[in-house]
Amino acid sequence: MLIKQRAGEIKDPVHGYIYFNEVERKLIDSRPLQRLRRIKQLAGSELTYPGACHSRFLHSLGVMHLSGLMAERLMELGYIDLDGALKLRLAGLLHDVGHGPFSHVYEDVLYEKQGHTHEDLTAKVVKESELGDLLSDEGYSRDEVADLCTGRLRSPDGRFLNQVVAGRLSPDTMDYILRDSYFAGVGFGQVDVHRLIDSMDVVQGSVAVDYPGGLYVLEAFIIARLELFNAVYFHRTVRAANVMLSRAMSYADEYLGLTEVEDIERLLSMDDSTVKAEILNLEGGGRAKVAKELVLMFEERRLLKSTFEAVVYRGDDPLASQLRRAAVRRRLEEEIGEEADVDPDYVIIDVPSVLSVPVHPKDGAEVLMFRRTANGGREVMKVTDVSPLLSSLAKFTDVVRVYTLSEHREAVAEACRKVFGEGSLYKVSV
Template sequence: MMYAKYVKDPVHGYIGLTDVEKNIIDTFPVQRLRGIKQLSVTNIAYPGGDHSRFSHALGTMHLAGKIVESLKPEESISNDDWQLVRLGGLLHDIGHGPFSHSYEAILAPHRGLTHEDMGAKVIRKSSLSDKIRSQGFDPNELAELVFGNPKRNKYLKQIITSQFDADKMDFLLRDSYFTGVEYGQIDVHRLIQAMEVIDGDITIDKKALSALETFMIARYEMFLNVYYHHSVRAAEIMLRKAMNHARELLELTTFDDVEDFLKLDDAYVVSGLRELDPSEHEKNSRKEAKIAKETFRKLNERNLIKPAYERELHIKDEYIAKLLSDESVRTQKESEIAEKAEIKPGNVTVDVPTLASMPYYPREIDPVEIPIFEVTVEGGRNQVSLSESSQLVNVLKGYVDLLRVYTSQEHRKKIRHVSEEVFKELPFSAQLSM
């Protein structure tokens, strides 16, 4: 495993690059990630949080390689597989659009595509495909490893995409470092050292239970304090609104092929929104341009919408689950609140964390699904229940979501009172807190 060069990373120190990786990194699809913020507009609340998808990609590649190296003495992992997994870590976010998940929340409803779908397309159908092939690897196999269901050694995929993968480990450390908060500090080295493959799946030694619990707490705390911070979400809502109204004008979701998609990055959106001239458009398009431009202007001046109402929601109720996942239900509630408050519906946003719109979402992880094992007296491996081994996990299983209603400063008081009336009829289980 010879490295051709090293790059200095503030989180992991020196990260080695092989010739294969260097050649793939020096392509436009990968370099484009420098122009996409990892945390979208989180820097509106945490000024240091403006790191890129590119640095996260390098960090994920680095940790993916470390996991393979830790597993290698016990598993027959070839050097080619080591390289393939590292490439998977490098390219796992290659399909992200401008401002990451803010864009995905627009792409998904209008094109039915996620960043994973686009990632597979970029690997298979862009100029990157030829470069991967020229380095001796199959783009289809690589795309299958990262975004599909590989036919062999599924634990190799779990290194990149699972309940405790290299991606999640790097983003917790990296996002914590750049935002300046302490919540994401986890012991990745202990977690990696405690990994073993049992019955084809990566499992964690029970002896590292405290490191695993810290990992889960870090996800939860980063969600509450960074990713779902009220100002961050206000900025996200405004950015999404601006992009949505300018969607056709800026051709954000009307790309014909992968190469057109790859032209989209943060700078493309920012310059497009700033240069929008409503007078150049007719009627409906002019109205859309006005809303987009005015919303983006307010965002640039940090004139944010405000949370008028906040409520903890217990996730086990069927009605609440629908409210969290069904946009049409939230839109109906927005209209109801606006009508009762006698203001325009566009001035009310019911915000709940959904996977498409969140950088990272604690409920992606079901604690019960994280496999752990304990070593028997005879030296064997027995898989055990995580929930029975950790009281903390049982608490996290009762995780609550947050519902917020946002509006402009002038309507804040009125919307709070109306929201209290509208949501007072939520089922009793929605009113429980931890």
């Protein structure tokens, strides 16, 4: 166990007791970490899965815990020392301090408006807030910790450490699979992450999983993630809540400066409740009125309805690549609104921004495995080359949807047929 002198413990419903040292205690009690208590991990999912009310704070503690387990594995293999292991725990604890209100929903707006990600803001908060001072007082480099917790370390060991923190098999991913499935009440996320960690090694500078010993648990891990995306993250009603919050924040941004976070004080002042209150207090017409109405509808669970779906194949579908551009989506929303005689502010095209299956050959970051050779060496392989199951998912699908007010479903559905065209890939859901 890495924690020799415990400063405290927290009973977590997923991992059991999570212990922390004095440095970690100070960081946990800081304003940036405590703010994460007021940001839901799965914004909007609670309207479909009422148990999914867990916070970014609890997730951060879980990632710290699993980072410690992975660090112990790396120490056992001789890749890092105790100091490096403790830094990995700090990185796990701090990796989400840059999340805005409603988590990834805000990040979509932030990227569209400012070109920033939550990792950019995490690095900024670690360096410029009280967290940086706390780290410096304890002998840590705030810049190094900021780079590590965002997967941007440039040291000789940076490649595999960045993969440990921010890769496809990171403690972050492990915890959200376990935690999100637990609180949503779905059973398929209970993967043996301890077995997965024990199957890992560093081969040719990259994190890889032992073959064949670790193949079964790796397949279970990737399939569990896919099931979560299908059943929870990309659920039609969950996404309705997400797009309403996203569009409300996007429209309110010009009045409230929600994405103007060069001064981190603005970011640290925002959480789910404060931003909802700010939007509900907007006055006037135009998009301020639309933003306010969308939040009010969200609060009363009067959600937009999916009226059109398009199944897209990531990697070779021109529709998917075009619709990832916000300007293209807005132009099509206006075209659909005009065709349906509906205010385009109430026509929203939803495109997944995260890969549901992280094994696509064109993605450039395939999960790796290794096997020991007869001469004592180790051969690196892509998981899609040794797993027929995962290889069959390489050409995976995601769903693009169009949402609108319930009273406009039929008109918007008909307009979508004309704008997108009829075809086997498309399905109207009125």
